[in-house]
Amino acid sequence: MDEVDAPAGAESYCPAPAAPAGRVPGPPYADCVECGExxxxxxxxxxxxxxxxxxWQDAQRSACSG
Incomplete structure (x- = not known):
């Protein structure tokens, strides 16, 4: 079983990390909440x-394995 088709409207088992809603262009640019860059x-x-x-590191931690 390589892939299983999900019924229409079903949520993904492992959703992709969501980007911040309402991305606002800079400058000035916001500082990272993790490292301050x-x-x-x-x-x-x-x-x-x-x-x-x-x-990228956050996406790696929350990615599905296997």
């Missing part, structure tokens, strides 16, 4: 913003 998001972007490195 500048991010690609403007300071008015709502939610938790991460720099590209921390974003």
């Amino acid at each position: 500048p991010t690609e998001y403007g300071v008015a972007t709502p939610g938790r913003v991460l720099c590209p490195v921390c974003e």
Whole structure:
């Protein structure tokens, strides 16, 4: 069994990490909440913003295995 088709409207077992809603262009750019480095998001972007490195590491931690 390589793939199983999910019924229409069913949620994914392992959803992809969501990007911050309402990305706001910079400058000025917001600081990463993990390491403090500048991010690609403007300071008015709502939610938790991460720099590209921390974003990648967070995706690795929350990715499905196997």
